[in-house]
Amino acid sequence: MPVNLPPLDPAQLHPVAGVRWGIAEAGVRKANRKDLSLLLLDAGASVAGVFTQNRFCAAPVQVCREHLQANQDIRALVINTGNANAGTGAPGLAHARQTCEAVAALLSCQPGQVLPFSTGVIMEPLPVDRIVAGLPAALADAAASNWAKAAEGIMTTDTVPKAASVQLQIGGKTVSITGISKGAGMIRPNMATMLGFLATDAAIAPELLPALARELADGSFNRITIDGDTSTNDSFVVIATHQAGHAPITSWDSAEGQALKAAMLQVARQLAHAIVRDGEGATKFITVQVEGGKTQVECRLVAYAIAHSPLVKTAMYASDPNLGRILAAVGYAGIEDLDQSLIELHLDDVHVATLGGRHPAYQEEDGQRVMKQAEITVRVGLGRGTASDTVWTCDLSHDYVSINADYRS
Amino acid sequence: MPVNLPPLDPAQLHPVAGVRWGIAEAGVRKANRKDLSLLLLDAGASVAGVFTQNRFCAAPVQVCREHLQANQDIRALVINTGNANAGTGAPGLAHARQTCEAVAALLSCQPGQVLPFSTGVIMEPLPVDRIVAGLPAALADAAASNWAKAAEGIMTTDTVPKAASVQLQIGGKTVSITGISKGAGMIRPNMATMLGFLATDAAIAPELLPALARELADGSFNRITIDGDTSTNDSFVVIATHQAGHAPITSWDSAEGQALKAAMLQVARQLAHAIVRDGEGATKFITVQVEGGKTQVECRLVAYAIAHSPLVKTAMYASDPNLGRILAAVGYAGIEDLDQSLIELHLDDVHVATLGGRHPAYQEEDGQRVMKQAEITVRVGLGRGTASDTVWTCDLSHDYVSINADYRS
Missing domain, CATH: 3.10.20.340 (ArgJ beta chain, C-terminal domain)
Structure with a gap:
């Protein structure tokens, strides 16, 4: 029973121009469960990520770091639950890459333009064939209105889906900021895996994004704890699609830059708090x-x-x-x-x-x-x-x- | 239910020449409970202590450090349960000193020759009057055979008293090493207070004792954890009464020095393990x-x-x-x-x-x-x-x- 966390209202989650989510049931660990989510990005979006400091980091975290370092033009994120692909050695890395290749083939992009995420049991081989087989269904499901469904699609033993969303005006244009998170359920693998995805259609100079991701994480996810166990898979991703139509934010010093950052921090903090409110066994x-x-x-x-x-x-x-x-x-x-x-x-x-x-x-x-x-x-x-x-x-x-x-x- | 910790057999605890324990019921927190223990030392014993690293250390810990630094001739240790005298500010320090003064008056020694120890609820005033009133009964009870009773006298919510004892031969003389400990019960105050007292009648050059106490603690009490909460009152005291009659150990390099140190470490480790075996709710x-x-x-x-x-x-x-x-x-x-x-x-x-x-x-x-x-x-x-x-x-x-x-x- 989460602490003061009302049920998710899908109508309150603003779509973000340039972002679509598709969700499928791939049977990663159990049947009849939304366990595969695909986030599709229009060309031109900027993406930055912050990942676990655990030295025993999961294979997908390693691949995410590689791909983000080498590529400016990320086109998709692929997320499975039911298996963390952590503590899986070299085969685990190969499985994470294979997943990216399969997504790239469907989207006609490069594997390096795909970021993989996994959460679930650790030290067990990723059932990559089932994930690959589930991708077409996830792709067919893609829609801008799927944020609430995606919040459900990344859950493990979370008791409620977690999302937050705000809008603000920048240069006379409406900008949307929407995010989802999961964690603290600790499904059977039980690694307290935390995932957070936050997107905005604001136009932000791409070079500002990596530091912004870190600053948002520091003010939100990096300030929560359930039990002190740092997961092998923690990931927080910030996306700017630049499609809102206002002049790009090139510094945080302007009034508009400050307002945008404050709004993004508000969403990030709401997502982080939601994880604590739904912490395992939490009553306070x-x-x-x-x-x-x-x-x-x-x-x-x-x-x-x-x-x-x-x-x-x-x-x-x-x-x-x-x-x-x-x-x-x-x-x-x-x-x-x-x-x-x-x-x-x-x-x-x-x-x-x-x-x-x-x-x-x-x-x-x-x-x-x-x-x-x-x-x-x-x-x-x-x-x-x-x-x-x-x-x-x-x-x-x-x-x-x-x-x-x-x-x- | 402690893990593989058999009931204490008083007959297996060897008295240590020069050490007597007296135990009384002072009603510190509850009536009809052995909550006041007095360890009396013959003149000439050497004492060294190791205390909590917690910066919020209890008043008696501060007084112990002072007295050990200033005095070579400790004559008594006084231990109460039911109240930790921690988080008690300046009045707490005064209470700890008052306890030492009362013991010194009974023994006709200086207050600086008395070491005070407290364990129990924290941030509540020490009922020093009740402790002082109980001292004569504790003194009257003093006997060399009271180690098992003392192990009981320092318990809080420990489920069993904890003691260990060995003998060895040094220079044709029988040397006894006996110790008691408490902890992990976390009575109402709940500070996981660990106390350990280890005495030997071996003759050990007094200047070796402080480093020995640290080394024994490092190999035993400093290697256990129940929940990671470092108490405000942790104390471990090593006593050598020098009464066994063999030539003094002046270095640990000799075969006899090595045997003595190994035997003392064995007792210290047994006492430390006993705390883990009786850890709160422990089943493994x-x-x-x-x-x-x-x-x-x-x-x-x-x-x-x-x-x-x-x-x-x-x-x-x-x-x-x-x-x-x-x-x-x-x-x-x-x-x-x-x-x-x-x-x-x-x-x-x-x-x-x-x-x-x-x-x-x-x-x-x-x-x-x-x-x-x-x-x-x-x-x-x-x-x-x-x-x-x-x-x-x-x-x-x-x-x-x-x-x-x-x-x-």
């Missing part, structure tokens, strides 16, 4: 804000220490204001010269700890009141400087263990 | 060996990434050979230039992965067979060098969530 959506650091990096260290602590996460699940656990996480986060006597802790509006100890006015019932909410903000002050950072996470429940322990047993 | 005892690294540090990074992964730990709980999760943890452990095509993975004797992919001969039923055992060794080869390291951990079960989430709710 938790924002961890760390302020007063010397650097943003040390604030992030502290925020992740809190967000990853099983003790903090189980206390959140229990609505138990056992808040010393948060102080302990602050203490072991890795700031060598931390002065504990300067630490402040708020839970929403409740001042829990001051100068490293319990706040004199703090009452456990105030903490309890906040802990019972479905949305909680933990705010830590380090008293060392002016930097800050924010991370989003969920709680750790019985269902998390069930989902990850019981599925294959 | 898991040894993670990482070999073929360039440095021991990078092997340890990888071993801890595996040992902390909630996905690996839930798979262990389910006896589910979902072993790609281990490869993923290897990949995100933090070795920047890791070559995934060199990775080897064994589960006990079963060769699961070779050259970064599934081993051709690997059958899931072989993995399953090992996963069903109560004791499992995960062995990873990095293919980068000759360094290795080992970490011990347990699985992540429904009971872990229950113990940490349900207790206060």
Whole structure:
């Protein structure tokens, strides 16, 4: 049961000029499941991607990196669920390339113009024949209005499809930004695979796109955590089709550039939050804000220490204001010269700890009141400087263990 | 239900000449509970300690560090359960000092010759009056044969008391080494507080003791993890009373020095393993060996990434050979230039992965067979060098969530 994540309304997802999605059932792992999605791009679109930092990255991630480095003119993305094609060695790489070749043959383009994505069980051979056999049906299904269907097509054990969409005006033209994501379901393979695809028909100077993709990821997907397990397949792709008809954005300094970037960040963040809200067994959506650091990096260290602590996460699940656990996480986060006597802790509006100890006015019932909410903000002050950072996470429940322990047993 | 941890047999715990334990019920948090323990040392003993790296360290840890730095002649350790005296600011420090003063008054020694330890709920004021009031009863109880009672006296939500003891011959004299530990029960306060006390009547040159304490901790307590949450109160103390009557050990190079150190490490490791075996909700005892690294540090990074992964730990709980999760943890452990095509993975004797992919001969039923055992060794080869390291951990079960989430709710 996702936390405050309403059902997807397909009518609220704006098509993006130059982007079509086709979805098919290829039987990758199970029959009668939308498990193959094809994103088709008109010529001239720009594409940038950000991929997992896991050194054990999946074969499709390696091929994506190669193709994006060598090609300016990406024409298709092909995504299968049911198998991550990770931990598959040299044969896995060959399978990812074979998939690209099959798509290229259908579209009369080069294999290097196709980006492959896989999510699902790892260390099992990709059933590439079934994927290739399913491609014509996916191609035949292609339509600009298929965003909601694609959000469903990339799901694994997600409980709901995830998408976000906004429009804004640039130079008198309507620009659409639409994205989908999946993750946190951890199907049988169970690698918490996160995928995000965000497209806009805005015209953006292509050379701006790679840095934009990284900046959007840093403000959204790179600030969430369910369980600290970095997947082998994480991928986030940003597409600009340039078809909205306005003069191209060539810098982010203009008012229009700022508005566009803010709108894209809003969509990316909504998609990232949706993953946390649908996190395995999640019952709470938790924002961890760390302020007063010397650097943003040390604030992030502290925020992740809190967000990853099983003790903090189980206390959140229990609505138990056992808040010393948060102080302990602050203490072991890795700031060598931390002065504990300067630490402040708020839970929403409740001042829990001051100068490293319990706040004199703090009452456990105030903490309890906040802990019972479905949305909680933990705010830590380090008293060392002016930097800050924010991370989003969920709680750790019985269902998390069930989902990850019981599925294959 | 601890994993392969037989009930404590008091008769197997050898007294250590020069050490007496007295235990009392002080009602720190609850009535009718052994919650106050006093370790009394004859004059002339040497004491060294290793304490939590948590920057939010508890008040007693700060006082211990001070007293050990300033004093050569420690005469008593005083340990309370039920309250960790952590996150308590300046009043907490005053309470820890007050406890030492009360012990010193009873023993006619200096407060600086007393080391205080606390474990239990954090961010609550220490009921120092009740502790002081309980001291005379603890003193009256003092006896050399009280090791098993002390193991019970320092328990929080441990399900069993933990102790280990060996004897060996040095220079024709019998030397005893006995230790106790607690942890992983995470009582209501829930800080996974680990305490370990190890004493020997061996004669050891006092200047060797601080480095020995660190080395013993590094080979035992510093290689275990239940959930990655570093406590505010972790303390490990090594005591040598020098009363066994043999010529003092002045270097570890002699055959006798080597034998003594090996015996002390054996006891320390048994105590550390006992904490994992009694880990919250533990059903499996898991040894993670990482070999073929360039440095021991990078092997340890990888071993801890595996040992902390909630996905690996839930798979262990389910006896589910979902072993790609281990490869993923290897990949995100933090070795920047890791070559995934060199990775080897064994589960006990079963060769699961070779050259970064599934081993051709690997059958899931072989993995399953090992996963069903109560004791499992995960062995990873990095293919980068000759360094290795080992970490011990347990699985992540429904009971872990229950113990940490349900207790206060």
